[in-house]
Amino acid sequence: MSRCLTDHLAIGLTTLPGETPLCVAYSGGPDSTALLHGLAHLPQARARGLRALHVDHQLHPDSAQWAQHCARVCSQLDVPLETIRVQIAHGRGEGLEAAARHARRAAFAQSLQPGEWLTLAHHRDDQIETVLLKLLRGAGPLGLAGMRERRPFASGALWRPLLALPRAVLREYAIARDLACIEDPSNKNMRLSRNFLRAEILPRLSQHWPQTGQSILHAAALCRAAAEHLDAQASAALDALRIAGGDMLDAPGWSSLPDALRALVLERWLHRQGLPAPTLTQSAELQRQVAHAKPDHLSRVAWPGAEVRLWRGALHAMRPLSPMPTDWQASWTGAPLALPNGCGVLEIVARQSDRVLTQPPLDSSLCVRLRQGGERIKPAGDRCTRELRDLFQRAGIPPWLRDRIPLIFRGGELLAVADLWTSEAGRAFFDAQDVKLHWVR
DSSP states (O other): OTHHHHHHHHHHHHTSOTTOOEEEEOOSSHHHHHHHHHHHTOHHHHTTTOEEEEEEOOOSTTHHHHHHHHHHHHHHHTOOEEEEEOOOOOOSSOOHHHHHHHHHHHHHHHHOOTTOEEEOOOOHHHHHHHHHHHHHTTOOHHHHTOOOSEEEETTEEEEOTTTTSOHHHHHHHHHHTTOOOOOOGGGGOTTSHHHHIIIIIHHHHHHHOTTHHHHHHHHHHHHHHHHHHHHHHHHHHHHHHEEGGGTEEEHHHHHTSOHHHHHHHHHHHHHHTTOOOOOHHHHHHHHHHHHTOOTTOEEEEEETTEEEEEETTEEEEESOOOOOOTTOEEEESSSOEEOGGGOOEEEEEETTTOOBOOSOOOSSOEEEEOOOSOOEEOBTTOSSOEEHHHHHHHHTOOHHHHTTSOEEEETTEEEEETTTEEBHHHHHHHHHTTEEEEEEO
16 A cells, blocks of 8 residues: 555655755654655656755654654755754744744745745545634635645745645554654644644544545535635636735725625735735624724724724725824935834935935935924925825825825025925025935835
């Protein structure tokens, strides 16, 4: 039966595109050892530049020895090995399992070469456990679909060639060839959700329902089909609802979507901006605020790593904004100036070429500060002096950005509001030096 593993891998390799290079995620445990050994004995895998990657989580006193073990095995197999040591930061409200998983995936993404496929040893039993864990966490169709055999990842892709094989096939392969494997003692820690599910729950379910595993996998396949259909609809809905190149989302339109699409569209929109998705509670609160919003209503729903603000019928997503220092100011002669709390960079560029001038290009020093209230400016070409509040409202600048816009003064006179408005005196000052302002938001 152990021959089944190499046959399965050989068939899988024939389905890969072109000369896709392969990198095996190698922990040293029985599953990844069987995978690496099986691929190393297939010439068609070596022809793809087979290599291995080991992540040392530094969570166990023996982790350095485990890394050395992996190096010895790879040396014996004549497979190049890269070892990455990571620091696990789990003080962000997530458990140790999740923190280790995030650190490991970051290491994988960092190491993967363009076009390379990271090959993982997940098998049929892992898939069953994953689907059941997702169910217990309240996942929808996409989560209940389980792990995909292939999907884009970092600069390459993930490949799980063993999802159709049970754990027993991999263990039999390792035993038959007397492969040296690491047995991580954390696998016996019943406080970890997957271990408890594997050792306590699934065996008891199988006693009462012998077809438990097959039934779970069948349900996952149905969920995959449903998820792919919903995903296509969510993509089309998002394209229809995006405003201003995708930075904003039509709030009433989003709120009126069917329940099955609303959360998917929100998550997809956030992920495209590199932001995490909200919980069900936060998504429901956002839906409630949109449904009851008045025309000029301003509201905010936040969660770790992101916040969404509702204003003038549009949703705006961003990383959490820090309070602004009202007394901040800086003397400025035109070199790129970093503004506080992520407000961007203020630059001077050549008027003709838009080339950023890194050396102080101005013949006198200006003062840059943030809005304190009551500032006024007469924009060049305008007959009236106007309060910044009125200019911001007319220009549709969201309230939470107004106190983050740099103001440029000379001798107490407001010359410019970032690169948005410039007074006649400001225009004359910058024109005389053949430069203009540029605010990198």
